[in-house]
Amino acid sequence: MPEQPLLEVKGLSKSFGGIRAVDDLNLSVQDGEFIGLIGPNGAGKTTVFNLLSGTIKPTAGHIAVGGERLEGQGAEEFAARGVARTFQNIRLFKHLTVFENVLAGMHGTSDRQLWRNLVQGRLFRTQEERLRERAAELLETFGLSRHADELSVHLSYGDQRRLEIVRALATFPKLLLLDEPAAGMNPAEGRQLVELLGQIKRTQKLTFVLIEHDMEVVMELCDRIRVLDYGKSLFEGTPEEVRRSPAVREAYLGGE
């Protein structure tokens, strides 16, 4: 019997007035997969992330995480089931330090009891230590340790982007939605990020969905790529299949 997917989306639609931003999307993601979500500007990618993280509610359709139906629930419920995300536009707490930003991210942890304790200021010393250790480890992995006590507003752009990912990872997610993590990075920073994400993919039991316009990044990291166009699913395949698809070239790559 096939394994139950970590994420299962059926007939998912979202309309804004007359605009059908997401139109009857079906998507199944297994544990440990790295899925790319691509498509031209306005194709509906960010709307899909908003739906998958409970930021907005669907007009129609089902979203199940770990077999549990969540459509209609809010962002807290999605986070509590292990869904974390980053945003296209960086959303850090600018006047908290780098370390505090990561701890703040832990308020969205998928560990419900831990989250309640955090919010109610009832953390046991061991739990607090565990969180601080996790935060320190993540900052180390992403090369941000030396900035731990600086205000996040003082970080370089590339470091702020990395901190966004650290903050999402700090929630102990099962499913991480990355919205253009390499946007605005210089080529060296972009390369470094791809290597880091590749390393996380190899070493941690984590499932990713990635929106990214840089096709090299998508092709290198993703096991499967879904192509959206005008809210509809246009194609799904391996990076190689996507590269060879005439329909994708036509819609997305400008028929090169």
Ligand code: ATP
């Ligand atoms: P990009 O690559 O430019 O970020 P995208 O693929 O992420 O684009 P979305 O941002 O999801 O696309 O937008 C899909 C469509 O839905 C667009 O036509 C957009 O204008 C519309 N849209 C998105 N959010 C809203 C909203 N809150 N209100 C009205 N229309 C919206």
